[in-house]
Amino acid sequence: MDKLYAVVDIETTGNGHKGQKITEISIFIFDGTKVLDEFTTLVNPEAPIPAFITNLTGITQAMVRNQPKFYEIAKKVAEITKDTIFVAHNVNFDYNIIQAEFKTLGFDFKLPKLCTVRLSRKIIPGLNSYSLGNICADEGIPISARHRARGDVEATVELFRRLIQRDDQFIINSFLNPKSRQATLPPLLDKSVVDHLSEKHGVYYFKNTNKEIIYIGKANNIKQRVISHFYDKKKKELSMCMEIADISFTETGSELLALLHESSEIKQYYPKYNRAQRRAGEAVGLFSYEDQKGIIHLAYNRLKLAPNPINKYYTITECRNHLERLCKEFELCPKYCHLQTNVSSCFQYQLKDCRGICCDQESIEDYNLRVKKAIQSVGIGAQNLVISQNGRTENEVGFALILNGIYQGFGYLDKNQAEGLTQPEDYQFFVKPQKDNKDVQRIIAGYLKKQKKLKEPLDEEIGI
DSSP, X not given: OOOXXXXXXXXXXXXXXXXXXXXXXEEEEEOSSSEEEEEEEEOBOSSOOOHHHHHHXXXXXXXXXXXXXXXXXXXXXXXXXXXXXXXXXXXXXHHHHHHHHHHHTTOOOOOOEEEHHHHHHHHSTTOSOOSHHHHHHHHTOOOSSTTSHHHHHHHHHHHHHHHHHHOTTOHHXXXXXXXXXXXXXXXXXXXXXXXXXXXXXXXXXXXXXXXXEEEEEEESSHXXXXXXXXXXXXXXXHHHHTTOOEEEEEEOSSHHHHHHHHHHHHHHHOOTTSOOOXXXXXXXXXXXXXXXXXXXEEEEEEGGGSSSOSEEESSHHHHHHHHHHHHHHHTOOTGGGTSSOSOSSOHHHHTTOOOSGGGTSSOHHHHHHHHHHHHHTSSSOSOOEEEEEEOSSTTEEEEEXXXXXXXXXXXXXXXXHHTTOOSGGGGGGGEEEOOOOHHHHHHHHHHHHHTTOTTSOHHHHSOO
16 A cells, blocks of 8 residues: 655644644645645634734634634544654654644554655755745745645645655655654754764754754763754753754763863853853852961851852852851851851850850860861862863873862863873963853862762872
């Protein structure tokens, strides 16, 4: 039996994939030459239709109010598409929304798919745009009602008929091959781009047709991670994949350097599909000093005024909250941590619950010992560190540099060059400068803790 195709178009309530509902559906059953059957109807989405969608499609709330809901037409949709190949322009958009509608009814809607965008890119290469409107304009295919389901399906059927006629390389059959991933790739993305992706550690960039970066990610295997996006059914991933037209990448040599590079790039470009990262405000530094009695104090100030900061924060509230936790964990005196100012004794002393130096219950030496332990537990501290990593090649080493507890950036060196460097300060001439911020501090502290290097001697951190 010859193949039957269900050429489909839907109109929806918009707003990306989040809560998107069908307002109109049109299905033409096509045998490659002629249309054998048709089903077209407006659908009550049981949700508001935004004004901009009405302006685009002409479908109003009043038009769908008395129309069937999806569950009322689901049986017809399932019957008419049975044993067919699902065809649409940007197929994953229409297919995934219909599949989601069926899923709410407990039905597993599953058909082989063909995308006329991807087919057109292969069979009619070189066009400036592969939107339905532009392809039809280039091909002289009339569209009777643009952005209405039936009008767009009629145009898609004619486009598909021409693609079948010109397919002398059996491209359509290759797309239907179960081993082929063509149908699952983003419709605007050429397969050759994915084929040439690295399989090493690094950072990758998704770009739209305007070459704008819309997403930045890091991976231990770039190609594997990129492909995983295309199989993810989350709403954000589906929306993003509709826009991916190109992918670039940068190898980093290690996961840590990939994390640091990713964080820096996201803050530079702020891609639309990355979770917004907090912009760094004026930082607050936690520091220590010894008074005339020899008691070690913990205090905080603007980072520029904090000598040899132990740790940095991006709000005073964040700093105070951490300092209060340190007081509780190491039984420090709030007065000497500057959490209570202009007082002769701490609040605990006033409650007669003080067992510390504030009420002369212990020696300065014992109290200072606990303060030192608290300092050792905090973040990176005011250390000079060179965190050695694998390079991008066998003859290269990578590194991240921290001076006085401040992240300086990362870089790469030839192994022979690295042998001549003995102090962390020597590495700053080979570093790619980066801004220090809360996310970077979190990444580095997490790495050091994981590697059990946080409390190791400095000379064990230095070198490659």
